[in-house]
Amino acid sequence: MNFEPIIRGVLAGDGRHIGRAISAVERGESSEILRALFERTGRARVIGITGPPGAGKSTLVQRLAQSYRRRQKRVGIVAVDPSSPFSGGAILGDRIRMSEIYTDPGVFIRSMATRGALGGLARATADAVDVLDAAGYEVILIETVGVGQDEVEVVQAAETVAVVLVPGLGDDIQAIKAGILEIGDVFVVNKADREGADRTAAELAMMLDLSPHSPWRPPIVRTVATRGKGIEEVVAALEAHAVHLASGGEGARRREKRIRARLLALLAERFRRTVETRPSEREDWKEAVRRVRDREEDPYSVASRLFDRLVRETVER
Ligand SMILES: Nc1nc2c(ncn2[C@@H]2O[C@H](COP(=O)(O)OP(=O)(O)OP(=O)(O)O)[C@@H](O)[C@H]2O)c(=O)[nH]1
Numbered sequence: 001m002n003f004e005p006i007i008r009g010v011l012a013g014d015g016r017h018i019g020r021a022i023s024a025v026e027r028g029e030s031s032e033i034l035r036a037l038f039e040r041t042g043r044a045r046v047i048g049i050t051g052p053p054g055a056g057k058s059t060l061v062q063r064l065a066q067s068y069r070r071r072q073k074r075v076g077i078v079a080v081d082p083s084s085p086f087s088g089g090a091i092l093g094d095r096i097r098m099s100e101i102y103t104d105p106g107v108f109i110r111s112m113a114t115r116g117a118l119g120g121l122a123r124a125t126a127d128a129v130d131v132l133d134a135a136g137y138e139v140i141l142i143e144t145v146g147v148g149q150d151e152v153e154v155v156q157a158a159e160t161v162a163v164v165l166v167p168g169l170g171d172d173i174q175a176i177k178a179g180i181l182e183i184g185d186v187f188v189v190n191k192a193d194r195e196g197a198d199r200t201a202a203e204l205a206m207m208l209d210l211s212p213h214s215p216w217r218p219p220i221v222r223t224v225a226t227r228g229k230g231i232e233e234v235v236a237a238l239e240a241h242a243v244h245l246a247s248g249g250e251g252a253r254r255r256e257k258r259i260r261a262r263l264l265a266l267l268a269e270r271f272r273r274t275v276e277t278r279p280s281e282r283e284d285w286k287e288a289v290r291r292v293r294d295r296e297e298d299p300y301s302v303a304s305r306l307f308d309r310l311v312r313e314t315v316e317r
């Protein structure tokens with residue numbers, strides 16, 4: 001496939017071509033596109049929004065987008081979330097209420113397929129962020145449900161992560177804290193119009209006190225996303241974190257960590273494809289399967305031998 005027109009379209013900020021580029025990226029056809037776009041990336045401010053299902057992440061993302069638009073920023077939204085109003089199963093009311101951002105040419109909204117992206121969702125999301133970055137979106141918001149390791153990986157494409165919680169989490173907070181408390185740079189207690197927001201904020205503050213001290217103490221902000229309350233405070237907290245990252249090398253350290261994770265994922269994917277597409281390996285492969293099946297050898301030893309051989313052959317070639 002000739003990606004030239006798509007690449008030119010992305011660089012010109014053309015929505016149709018941006019959409020095509022992200023679709024190509026989802027199919028795992030990223031390398032040509034991203035190589036061409038790379039020198040135009042690295043400019044966007046990338047923010048992850050995560051939290052339990054139904055916490056109000058999409059509503060908050062829409063509000064944040066409106067706020068950044070008022071600051072003349074172009075906003076890209078990547079929703080990695082099957083039930084998001086951004087994706088197929090749109091909640092009509094939300095769409096109408098927020099129709100402003102759907103028709104605003106300064107906002108690009110894209111939901112990612114949550115399954116089947118070649119090389120994983122985290123890889124596809126990071127690539128989609130690069131496409132939007134190269135297309136000139138200055139703020140990129142990634143929404144993902146914070147429930148598992150995959151989502152944690154996805155949101156780590158962002159330099160700042162906001163974790164959205166709701167009042168009355170109670171025991172839930174214990175259950176989810178292991179996963180998402182550690183990745184939160186900013187905490188949002190949304191649905192503060194409901195009872196218990198103060199208590200949730202207090203519990204959260206206590207938990208943050210217990211975790212290891214770092215120079216950045218994550219702020220806790222109360223919001224009512226549906227009514228736009230507290231949004232400016234969230235933006236202020238996000239921007240304060242950006243300032244923190246820029247000072248003292250923390251931003252550079254995180255960037256390197258992200259790059260390492262990305263390279264590792266690409267290498268793993270490449271290795272996997274090499275193994276899967278090698279005709280010369282097929283006899284060994286069959287033999288390997290047979291040996292384990294007949295219990296002549298354990299799978300670890302067999303895999304280890306196959307690995308050594310593959311690496312040797314790759315080096316010799
Ligand atoms: N009372 C109240 N309801 C809210 C608030 N924010 C969002 N909601 C409602 O909560 C519901 C879920 O909101 P979403 O923004 O779709 O939540 P989400 O976290 O994106 O949900 P998933 O993507 O499905 O995990 C919707 O009916 C919103 O209108 C709030 O501050 N207060």
Ligand SMILES: [Mg+2]
Pocket residue numbers: 057058059081083084085143
């Ligand atoms: Mg959502």
